[in-house]
Amino acid sequence: MNGDPGLELLNPTRWREVLEDASSRTLRFVAGARHIMPERTTCADHAHYAAEIVYHPRGVGRTRVNRMVTQFSAGDIVVYAPREIHDQHAEEECEDVCIQVALPPAAARRLRYGFLLGGVEGDWLVEEIEALSRSYGDGSALDQRVLDLRVTAVLLALVKRACEASESLRISTTERYVRKAEQYVREHFADIASLRQIADHVGLSESHLRHLFRSARKRSLVGYLREVRLNRAKVLLATSPHGLKQIAGMCGFTDEYYFSAVFRKVVGTPPGQYRLRQNPAQELAAASPA
Numbered sequence: 236m237n238g239d240p241g242l243e244l245l246n247p248t249r250w251r252e253v254l255e256d257a258s259s260r261t262l263r264f265v266a267g268a269r270h271i272m273p274e275r276t277t278c279a280d281h282a283h284y285a286a287e288i289v290y291h292p293r294g295v296g297r298t299r300v301n302r303m304v305t306q307f308s309a310g311d312i313v314v315y316a317p318r319e320i321h322d323q324h325a326e327e328e329c330e331d332v333c334i335q336v337a338l339p340p341a342a343a344r345r346l347r348y349g350f351l352l353g354g355v356e357g358d359w360l361v362e363e364i365e366a367l368s369r370s371y372g373d374g375s376a377l378d379q380r381v382l383d384l385r386v387t388a389v390l391l392a393l394v395k396r397a398c399e400a401s402e403s404l405r406i407s408t409t410e411r412y413v414r415k416a417e418q419y420v421r422e423h424f425a426d427i428a429s430l431r432q433i434a435d436h437v438g439l440s441e442s443h444l445r446h447l448f449r450s451a452r453k454r455s456l457v458g459y460l461r462e463v464r465l466n467r468a469k470v471l472l473a474t475s476p477h478g479l480k481q482i483a484g485m486c487g488f489t490d491e492y493y494f495s496a497v498f499r500k501v502v503g504t505p506p507g508q509y510r511l512r513q514n515p516a517q518e519l520a521a522a523s524p525a
Contacts, residue, residue: 247350250350257342262339262390263337264337264383265334266335268333268368272331277323281321283317285336286316286338288312288333288364289331290331290361291309291312291332292310295308295309296324301320311351313350314394316349350397363388412444413452417459421463424467425467482494
């Protein structure tokens, strides 16, 4: 599957919501089919009263739904909503394995567009779609019931996987933004004047970045910045001869008084006392009578 915008960006959670609401109803298997599309041919606009599941075991092409175009390649599955007009163009010879699924009328009316699930070769879903494409819904009532249960399981599994993939993509995107913000803080903590500066570097609004950071780390961005500054201050207090004013400036605090207040509140001891505790020899010298 290629990264072009299109169906894969449509949120499949709508399908999950609709199918959960119809969870007491078994969907109905309508028909299966498979065909070959020669290279550089187009299947013109068409629609079905049922939802359509199309597995592409080979080939590369594109499909358009409601003016949105997405690319597909070998191993991809495209699901179209009922009565949704769509076309398909084969950039190289494609094989389509199709099954149609009738939904309860109320559910069918609530669904639009479709979704794409990539890279599903060699798993039970593919085997079941292949098998159902060779089936016909014209047997006994019991045969039809079996087909209905099988196609219901296939569509529900496709929706579940598409939602999981969508959520994974969302989380991954959030994590990239958060890690970029963390790296910027670690490298520039002494010069950061506001959270807006971090947000501009990441490429988000300040409010959006703060929301993503809290969601991913269960803490505030300003709290993370303060922690990085204080950790650096601890190192300088323990290892350098710099005074509090210099250390405050080197760690991004406006002055030594604010630095001392924040340090004492968070660490539980004033910075001067912390320094003595990290250097026992100095503490003994300070305690000895002149």
